Each structure stands twice: as structure tokens, then as C-alpha cells.
Amino acid sequence: MSALERLASTIAARQAADPDSSWTAKLLAKGPEKCAEKFGEEAIEAVIEAVKGDKARLTSEAADVVYHLLVMCAARGVTLAEIEAELARREGTSGLSEKAARQP
Template sequence: MTTQDNTDATIWRVFEVIASRKGGDADESYTAKLFAGGTEKIAQKLGEEAIETVIAAVEGDRAGLTAESADMIYHLLVLLADAGLTPDDVISELARREGTSGIEEKVSRKD
């Protein structure tokens, strides 16, 4: 079992590697290739991984769910880096919502 600090550190290490690949050689790095493909390509890959994650969950495939979740988180981190955001931006938003009913939170959003 990993601790929260280890999880945070792992996500940040992965994010820093991802961010360092921005503008890199697309022939040498899958991440650089994603960045070169643009936001639409990155979003498409994230969507594909999300679907694969859902399928693994519905099928009760714990190993598949773990692996696909890792793929989905990786692609989400690429999308965040592409948008100039960091994991802290997402954590701050989650913290802002903490303690608020999900229904209340959705009503408070400006669409």
C-alpha cells in the first residue's frame, strides 16, 4: 500500500517527466508525439483510455482496471500539461468542493 505522500510524489514525478517532453522529438518520445498531435489528439487518447477503464471496471477485471486507470491518469496529466495546468490545479479544485454536496456543487456551477 502506498501512502498519500508517495502517491503525490509519484504523480508529480510523472508529471514533471511529461512536461519535460513538451516540444521534444516526437520520433523518440511517445509523450512528445502526443504533444505534437495537439490537444484534440491528446483528448482523443484520454477518451479511449477512459472507455477502456470503464470496460475493465464493468467486467470486474481488477488488474485491467488498475492498468487502464494508470493509462488514463497518464493521459490526463498530458492533457493538463498541454493546457498549462498542473496536478495542483485539480487538487485545489477538489479541495474547494470538499464538504459540499455533489448536488449543491453542480447547481452552483456556471455553465
């Protein structure tokens, strides 16, 4: 099991945990909107570090983004397996072609 799979599994397990005992459970208890807000904050921090060019800080912020992305998705019932399936579906497709095929 990869670190990403273990993280997704931990997040899923925390959905039923006491919010007083787990940061993830606390985030999830606040609802999908709060989870999305936290994801957005972390994404902005990652962008700032990417612009600054500090590799170590960007790596740390990117890890935060991945964590908060998975929490946000869990709050809406989207699993890592579903995300992986979508990525697999897109494999071998030009990004330009895939974007052009999307409905407006």
C-alpha cells in the first residue's frame, strides 16, 4: 500500500472518529464547505512557495494540499480509487484533446 493509499484509508477511518480526538475528524465534522476552504488555503500556500522557488517548503505545502484534497473529497464521498480511475481513464489522452472534449 502506498503512502497515498494509507493516507486515504486513515482519512476514511477518521470520518467516524470523535472530532475531539482527531484533526481530520474535526475538519470533516465542520462539513464539505469548510474542508474546501482549507484546501483552498493550502493550495494558495503551495502556489506562493512555488513562486518563491524553495523546494523544501513547496514539498511540505504540496503534501498539505494532497492531504486537504483527500479530506475535501472524502467530505463529498469521493474516494481515492475514484480519482485514480478518472486519471486512468485520461491516460494516453492529450491534455489539449481532453480539455476540448469537456462540456462547457
